[in-house]
Amino acid sequence: MMRAPRFALLVSAAALATAAAAQAQTATPYQPASGQTTPTQAAPADPNDPSTFTDEELRKYDAAITRVRAVSDTLNGAQPTPEQQAEMAAAVQESGLEVVRFNAISRAAADNPVIDARIRAMKAPPPVPGSVAAGVSEAELTQFVQAMEKIRAVTANVQNGQATPEQSAQLTAAVQGSGLAVDRFNAIAAAVSQDPGLRARAELIGARYQAASQ
Numbered sequence: 622m623m624r625a626p627r628f629a630l631l632v633s634a635a636a637l638a639t640a641a642a643a644q645a646q647t648a649t650p651y652q653p654a655s656g657q658t659t660p661t662q663a664a665p666a667d668p669n670d671p672s673t674f675t676d677e678e679l680r681k682y683d684a685a686i687t688r689v690r691a692v693s694d695t696l697n698g699a700q701p702t703p704e705q706q707a708e709m710a711a712a713v714q715e716s717g718l719e720v721v722r723f724n725a726i727s728r729a730a731a732d733n734p735v736i737d738a739r740i741r742a743m744k745a746p747p748p749v750p751g752s753v754a755a756g757v758s759e760a761e762l763t764q765f766v767q768a769m770e771k772i773r774a775v776t777a778n779v780q781n782g783q784a785t786p787e788q789s790a791q792l793t794a795a796v797q798g799s800g801l802a803v804d805r806f807n808a809i810a811a812a813v814s815q816d817p818g819l820r821a822r823a824e825l826i827g828a829r830y831q832a833a834s835q
Contacts, residue, residue, distance in 0.1 A: 627667035639641075668719070668721050669728075671735070674725075674729065674736065676743060678718060678741060679736070682727070683743070685715070685718070686727065688708075692709050692712075727781065734827070738821070738825040738829075739825060742821040742824070742825045744821075745820075745822070747818050748816050753808050753811070753812040754816035754818065754819040757812060758760055758800050761801065762822055762823055763826050764800045764801050765806060766826040768798070768799035768801070769795075769827075770827065770831075771791075771797075775788050776788075777793045
């Protein structure tokens with residue numbers, strides 16, 4: 622599965638510095654009035670913690686990184702010009718994300734399958750109304766994904782494409798134990814293979830399942 626490349630590979634340090642400086646110039650720090658004490662505040666969340674990334678932040682990141690890639694794809698390994706650096710820095714600045722937060726999301730998108738899957742699921746087109754994919758509930762898709770994890774664990778040990786009687790029994794048990802009727806399981810399997818949006822949802826569930834299993 623292809624993941625988003627690190628932002629550090631796409632935008633130069635100069636471009637990052639430009640974006641950071643622009644944000645610093647526009648930021649207005651809180652100044653308490655004379656004699657007024659600063660209210661006690663809870664410790665801020667770690668900007669590098671992937672669990673704190675909101676869907677809105679991921680949408681902003683994706684829109685900005687798309688602009689960054691449009692510039693970086695024209696470089697062909699060459700160093701960006703000052704104009705190109707400025708264009709990439711503007712993409713970060715105009716995203717509405719702090720540079721630190723932007724970089725944290727970029728690292729997570731490259732290293733964390735759940736964050737990568739969340740971004741792809743948000744970008745995926747919705748299923749056609751009335752289609753099988755449109756009618757698959759989150760609970761059904763979760764049952765399907767969990768069964769498929771068991772099926773993959775069995776098929777990984779199948780030799781020469783021929784399952785042993787024991788392996789065949791395990792495959793059957795994975796489907797029957799999913800809580801889905803066989804016909805429904807097969808219908809969801811076909812829809813996942815054909816519908817990008819449903820497939821992206823399934824991949825997100827799978828990424829979360831794998832993360833929880835580690």
